[in-house]
Amino acid sequence: MFTQFITILILVSIVGCILYGRRLIRTEKVDAVFGNPERAKGGTHWIIVGSSAILLIWLYYSWDIAKGFYPKSANELCQVAKVNESLLGLKYQFPIEEREFKSTSIIKIENKNLQIITNEIQSSPDLSSQQKTTLVGFINETRQLIPLLTNENLMETDTKIQIKEMTEEIRLLTSNFKKNDYPFETDEQKNERLRAVSEEGGWGITKIQSGTGSIEDTIEVPLVPATNKGLKFDAAAKELEIINDKFFKLRNHNPQFKSSIKTLKDKIKEYRGGLDDTEEVASTFAKNIVKIARRIEFASIYPPNALNEMQNAIVEFDNVQKSEQGGLRFVDMFLFPAGTIVSSGTSCSEQGSGRWLPKPSDTLNKFILMSKPSVGYKNIPLLWIDMMDVSKIIGFILPDWIADILPGEYPTHTKDGVVEQNFKGRVLKVVTGDFKLFKIPVPYGHIWDSFLRVFLGLIFGILIGVPLGLFMGLNRFAKGFFDPLIELYRPVPPLAWAPLIISVLGIDNTGKVFLLFMVSLSIMIISARAGASGTQLSKIHAAHSLGASKKQILRYVIFPNSLPEILTGIRVAVGMCWGTLVAAEFLAGTTGIGFVENVAKKYFQYEVIWITIFIMGMLGLLFDVTLRKIIDKTIPWRGKG
Amino acid sequence: MRKILSFILGSILALNLTISVANSAAKEVRVAYFLEWPSPNLEDMQKKNFAKALGVPVKWTNFTNGGAMTDAMLAGDIDISYSQGLVPFINAVKSKAPIKLVDIAMEYGMGGTTCVTSNASGITKANATELEGKKVAVPLGTMAEYVFDESMKVVGADRKKMDIIQMDPEEGAAALVSGDVVMSCLFGGNSIKAATAVGTRLLTVQEARDAGILGIDITSVTTKFMKENPEMLRTFIEVTHEANDRYRSGKSDMNSMSKASEMKVGDMKETLSGFKFLTPSETKQSMTKGNLDAFLKGMGTPRGNVDTSFLPL
Numbered sequence: 013m014f015t016q017f018i019t020i021l022i023l024v025s026i027v028g029c030i031l032y033g034r035r036l037i038r039t040e041k042v043d044a045v046f047g048n049p050e051r052a053k054g055g056t057h058w059i060i061v062g063s064s065a066i067l068l069i070w071l072y073y074s075w076d077i078a079k080g081f082y083p084k085s086a087n088e089l090c091q092v093a094k095v096n097e098s099l100l101g102l103k104y105q106f107p108i109e110e111r112e113f114k115s116t117s118i119i120k121i122e123n124k125n126l127q128i129i130t131n132e133i134q135s136s137p138d139l140s141s142q143q144k145t146t147l148v149g150f151i152n153e154t155r156q157l158i159p160l161l162t163n164e165n166l167m168e169t170d171t172k173i174q175i176k177e178m179t180e181e182i183r184l185l186t187s188n189f190k191k192n193d194y195p196f197e198t199d200e201q202k203n204e205r206l207r208a209v210s211e212e213g214g215w216g217i218t219k220i221q222s223g224t225g226s227i228e229d230t231i232e233v234p235l236v237p238a239t240n241k242g243l244k245f246d247a248a249a250k251e252l253e254i255i256n257d258k259f260f261k262l263r264n265h266n267p268q269f270k271s272s273i274k275t276l277k278d279k280i281k282e283y284r285g286g287l288d289d290t291e292e293v294a295s296t297f298a299k300n301i302v303k304i305a306r307r308i309e310f311a312s313i314y315p316p317n318a319l320n321e322m323q324n325a326i327v328e329f330d331n332v333q334k335s336e337q338g339g340l341r342f343v344d345m346f347l348f349p350a351g352t353i354v355s356s357g358t359s360c361s362e363q364g365s366g367r368w369l370p371k372p373s374d375t376l377n378k379f380i381l382m383s384k385p386s387v388g389y390k391n392i393p394l395l396w397i398d399m400m401d402v403s404k405i406i407g408f409i410l411p412d413w414i415a416d417i418l419p420g421e422y423p424t425h426t427k428d429g430v431v432e433q434n435f436k437g438r439v440l441k442v443v444t445g446d447f448k449l450f451k452i453p454v455p456y457g458h459i460w461d462s463f464l465r466v467f468l469g470l471i472f473g474i475l476i477g478v479p480l481g482l483f484m485g486l487n488r489f490a491k492g493f494f495d496p497l498i499e500l501y502r503p504v505p506p507l508a509w510a511p512l513i514i515s516v517l518g519i520d521n522t523g524k525v526f527l528l529f530m531v532s533l534s535i536m537i538i539s540a541r542a543g544a545s546g547t548q549l550s551k552i553h554a555a556h557s558l559g560a561s562k563k564q565i566l567r568y569v570i571f572p573n574s575l576p577e578i579l580t581g582i583r584v585a586v587g588m589c590w591g592t593l594v595a596a597e598f599l600a601g602t603t604g605i606g607f608v609e610n611v612a613k614k615y616f617q618y619e620v621i622w623i624t625i626f627i628m629g630m631l632g633l634l635f636d637v638t639l640r641k642i643i644d645k646t647i648p649w650r651g652k653g
Numbered sequence: 654m655r656k657i658l659s660f661i662l663g664s665i666l667a668l669n670l671t672i673s674v675a676n677s678a679a680k681e682v683r684v685a686y687f688l689e690w691p692s693p694n695l696e697d698m699q700k701k702n703f704a705k706a707l708g709v710p711v712k713w714t715n716f717t718n719g720g721a722m723t724d725a726m727l728a729g730d731i732d733i734s735y736s737q738g739l740v741p742f743i744n745a746v747k748s749k750a751p752i753k754l755v756d757i758a759m760e761y762g763m764g765g766t767t768c769v770t771s772n773a774s775g776i777t778k779a780n781a782t783e784l785e786g787k788k789v790a791v792p793l794g795t796m797a798e799y800v801f802d803e804s805m806k807v808v809g810a811d812r813k814k815m816d817i818i819q820m821d822p823e824e825g826a827a828a829l830v831s832g833d834v835v836m837s838c839l840f841g842g843n844s845i846k847a848a849t850a851v852g853t854r855l856l857t858v859q860e861a862r863d864a865g866i867l868g869i870d871i872t873s874v875t876t877k878f879m880k881e882n883p884e885m886l887r888t889f890i891e892v893t894h895e896a897n898d899r900y901r902s903g904k905s906d907m908n909s910m911s912k913a914s915e916m917k918v919g920d921m922k923e924t925l926s927g928f929k930f931l932t933p934s935e936t937k938q939s940m941t942k943g944n945l946d947a948f949l950k951g952m953g954t955p956r957g958n959v960d961t962s963f964l965p966l
Contacts, residue, residue, distance in 0.1 A: 100877070232749050307706075
C-alpha cells in the first residue's frame with residue numbers, strides 16, 4: 013500500500029517537475045548561450061527529479077513495484093517456476109529450446125571422442141601394432157553400439173509402451189490443466205493449504221517481530237500456493253516431476269544392445285587382465301574406451317522418431333501453461349526486470365537484481381528493526397544511550413599511582429575476616445572510580461563507535477598537525493627537518509599501514525584511531541603549512557610596522573590567514589578518514605559500521621549491507637554539511653584575502 | 654530532453670535483455686576449486702581427463718573461500734563447486750540459493766581447522782569457561798566457526814558471553830601472537846603454525862575426533878546445471894571417485910597433483926594425510942544417515958537439498 017503510494021507520488025513528481033522545469037526555461041533569458049553559468053543554476057525541481065529517478069530505479073529493479081502492486085505475483089511465479097523446473101529436464105531432451113535432440117548431440121560428441129581416442133592410439137609410440145589393432149577393434153565395437161540404440165525396429169515394445177504411457181499422462185495433464193477447478197481440491201485440503209499459507213506469511217518482510225530480535229530468518233518467497241492459479245501450477249509441477257523421474261529411469265536397452273555391451277565389457281576386461289605392468293598405456297586406453305561405452309549406456313539415446321509424440325505433448329503442455337499464466341507473464345516481463353523467481357525444489361528465491369538489491373520497503377523495515385536497541389546487530393545497537401556513572405570518568409582521568417605514592421599500607425583483613433577501610437584504601441577507590449556519583453547518558457553502539465574513531469583520529473591529527481604545519485611554514489629548521497619524513501609517508505595509501513598497525517597496536521580502538529590519526533595528520537600538516545606560507549608579506553609587514561610582536565603576528569595575521577586552508581584540509585581529512593575506517597573495521601573488530609557490513613556479507617544479508625552503505629553515506633554527508641556551516645560561520649573572510 | 658529519455662529507456666531495455674541472455678546454456682563446464690587444498694582429482698584436472706570424460710571443455714577457476722563460490726554460482730559463472738566447505742553451503746541454502754549437494758569431496762579430522770588458546774592466557778580445556786567475557790577471533794561463516802561452536806559445547810563455555818571478533822585466519826593468528834585475543838579459531842597450515850607457536854590447541858586432534866567434530870567438504874552444483882546436464886554431472890562425480898580410488902590404492906601422480914594445487918609435494922602429502930576420501934557407498938551412507946546428515950540437521954539446514962542419485966554406485 014505504502015509502496016504503491018510512493019511509486020505514484022514519484023512518477024507524478026517527476027513528470028510535474030520536468031514540465032515545470034521546461035516552462036521555467038522558456039521564461040528565462042533567451043540570450044544565455046551554452047557555457048553561460050546562468051544556464052547551470054540548477055533548482056529544487058531538478059533535485060526532486062534526480063532523487064526521484066534514483067528511488068524509482070531502486071524500486072523497479074528491486075521488484076518492489078511488483079510487490080506493491082501485485083503482492084501475490086511472487087507466490088504465483090514461484091509455482092510457475094516449479095513447473096518450469098520440472099519441465100527443464102524433459103524439455104532439454106528435445107529441440108525445443110536447444111538446436112538439436114539431446115540424443116543427436118550425445119552421439120555427435122561421443123563419435124568425436126571415439127575419433128580422438130583412435131587418433132591417439134594410432135600415433136602412440138608406446139603401443140605395438142598388435143595392441144593398436146585390438147584397441148581400434150574395441151573402438152569400432154563401441155561405435156557399433158550406437159545404431160543398436162537408434163534403430164527403431166530394435167526398440168523393445170515395453171519401452172515403446174512406457175513412452176506412450178508417459179505421453180498420455182502429459183496429454184491428460186494438459187487437458188485437465190485447462191479446466192478451472194483443476195486439481196480438484198477437496199474442502200479439507202483447501203482449508204489445510206490456506207492455513208499453511210497464512211502460517212508462511214507474505215513476500216519479503218511483511219511483519220516485524222521485535223520480540224524475537226531475529227533479523228536473520230526472513231522468508232523470501234512464500235512456497236505454498238496461495239491463489240487458485242498458483243495451485244494449478246503447483247499440482248501440475250508435482251505430476252510432471254513424477255513423469256520426469258520415470259523418463260530418466262527409462263533406458264532404451266534392447267537385448268541386442270545389452271548382449272553387445274556385455275561382450276564388449278567382458279572382452280576389454282579380459283584384455284586388460286592379460287596385460288602386464290609394462291603395458292599400462294594400452295590398459296589406460298582400454299579403460300577410456302569402456303568409459304565411453306558406459307556413457308553411451310547411461311545416456312538417453314532413442315531412435316530419431318520414437319519420441320516425436322512425446323515432444324508434441326510437451327510442446328502442447330508448454331503452450332497451454334503459458335496461456336494459462338495470462339497476465340502473470342506480463343507482470344513477470346515488465347515488473348521483474350533483469351531476473352525472475354526461480355524454484356529449486358524445496359524453496360523459491362529471487363534470482364537476478366531482486367537478489368542483491370533489496371526492496372526499499374524491506375530495507376526500511378529491517379532498518380527500523382535494527383535501530384531498536386534491543387535488537388541491533390550482533391547484540392549491539394546501532395546507536396543508543398547507556399547510563400554511565402560519572403565516577404567511571406573520574407577514575408579514568410585520575411592516574412592510579414596517586415594512591416600508591418601515599419604513605420601507609422593498603423588495608424588487610426583481620427583475623428575475624430573483616431576488612432577495615434583506611435585513608436589509602438579510600439583514595440584508591442576514588443582514583444579507580446569505584447564509587448557512586450550521579451549518572452549521565454553516554455551514547456554507544458555501532459554508529460557511535462565508528463563516529464568516535466573518526467572524530468578522535470581527526471582531533472589528534474588537528475592538534476598535532478596544525479601547529480607542526482604552521483611551524484614548518486615559518487621555520488627553516490622545521491621545514492628541512494620534517495619535510496622528508498612527511499613527504500615519505502604521506503603518499504602511502506593509508507590502508508597499506510593497516511595490517512602493520514593492527515599487528516603493533518592491536519585490534520582495539522587504539523590501532524584504528526592511530527591509523528586515522530596518521531591519515532589526518534599528513535593532510536593537516538600540508539594544509540597548515542600551505543596556509544602559513546601563503547600569507548601575503550605585505551600584511552605581515554604592516555602588522556610589524558604597527559609594532560606587533562612575533563606572537564601577535566602569529567596570532568592575528570598568520571593564523572587567520574591560514575584558517576581557510578586548514579578548514580578545507582579538515583574537510584578532505586574527514587573523507588579520507590571515513591574511507592579508511594570502514595576498511596580498517598573490515599580487518600578486525602567487534603563493533604562499527606564496517607564490521608556490520610563485513611559480517612552481513614558472510615551471511616548474504618543484502619538488506620543489512622545496503623543499510624550500512626546508506627548509514628555511511630548519511631554520516632559522511634552530515635560531517636561535511638556541519639563543516640561547511642562551521643566554515644561559513646567562523647571565517648567569513650574566506651576567499652576575500 | 655528527448656535524447657536523454659530515449660537513452661534511459663534504451664539502456665533499461667538493454668540491461669533487461671543482457672541479463673536474460675547471460676543465462677542461456679554454454680557448451681562448457683565451469684568448475685570452482687581451492688588451491689592449497691589437494692585432492693586426487695586435481696591430477697585429472699591437470700591432465701585434462703575431465704574434458705575427455707565429459708566430452709566438452711572444462712574450465713577450472715580457483716577461489717579463496719566457499720562463500721565466493723556460492724556467489725559465483727548464483728551469478729551464473731560456475732556450474733560445479735568442488736570441495737566447497739559445508740558451512741558456506743549451509744549459509745547459502747539458508748538464504749534460499751538454488752544449489753544442491755550431490756557428493757562429498759572429503760571428510761577431514763580437525764587437524765587443519767582448529768581453535769588455539771594463547772599460552773599467556775593460561776586457558777586450557779579444563780578452565781575454558783574463563784573464555785567468557787574475553788576476546789576470541791573467529792572467521793565467521795566458515796568451517797572454523799562450526800569448529801568453534803562445537804568446541805565450546807565440548808568444553809562447556811557459553812559463546813554468547815564471549816566477545817567474538819570477525820577475523821580471517823592470518824589476522825587471527827597475528828592477533829593471538831600480539832595478545833589481543835586469548836583464543837583464535839583458524840584453518841590453513843601456515844596460520845595454525847603461527848598460532849601454535851604461542852599457544853596450544855584447545856582440543857587436540859584426537860579429542861576433536863572423539864567429540865565427533867569433523868570437517869566435510871562437498872561438491873555442490875547449481876539446480877539448473879543438474880537438471881539440464883544430469884549425465885555430465887554423473888560423469889564428473891564418477892571421474893572424481895575413480896581418482897579417489899586411485900589415490901587409495903596409491904597410484905596417484907603426486908607431482909601433477911602438487912602442481913595443480915600449487916603446493917610442495919611434502920606439504921601436500923601432509924595435508925592429504927588428514928583427509929579421508931570416501932567410497933561411493935560410504936558417501937551415500939554419510940549423506941543419508943551418517944556424518945553429513947547429522948551435520949546438516951545439527952545446523953538446522955532446510956531439507957531437500959541433498960541428492961544422492963548421481964553417485965556412481
